[in-house]
Amino acid sequence: EPEVTQTPSHQVTQMGQEVILRCVPISNHLYFYWYRQILGQKVEFLVSFYNNEISEKSEIFDDQFSVERPDGSNFTLKIRSTKLEDSAMYFCASTEEGAHGYTFGSGTRLTVV
């Protein structure tokens, strides 16, 4: 079964530092997403990405965040100047046209200290 792969599984960073979360979507998928889930809370949409550009972003996805597809396989989320409240599980997802829902990666747990 094809998988969405995320690295690292756990990242600890100091407040104010920059982090890059990495994702390898399923190879024939063209639509990519980042979601986050703060402990005990809802899964929240951050951004969607298609054809090398952002197709939609939420109110959470401000100038602190950016996404990139630097090559044909990776999809990254960069968080600049991290804050304590950025601590969460970050999920990457991908899908293709006509699919029923999308496939989530196993997540990166980000802890900001």
Add this chain to the structure above:
Amino acid sequence: QKEVEQNSGPLSVPEGAIASLNCTYSDRGSQSFFWYRQYSGKSPELIMSIYSNGDKEDGRFTAQLNKASQYVSLLIRDSQPSDSATYLCAVNSRGSTLGRLYFGRGTQLTVWP
């Protein structure tokens, strides 16, 4: 603000029973509806998708949709201890399955032997 509401539970049923999970949504224009299962510390896993009013069955799972009442439910027949997880209702307001998902907080289900 597009809201998705679920009974937070916890819901506890004996092995072999039917578990019934409910979800309401606020955006009357919503088109696509999904149920995800999330084990503790893991990523959401798609169980069912439903787009039209009525019932959709897949093995032990049945999703039910009533757009007039803005209500979607998931029935799990012959519940097994391995079904113990948090069940997330997710709604997409667009006609395609590619857009942003709005998630409920989830209902925690425990199936006891």
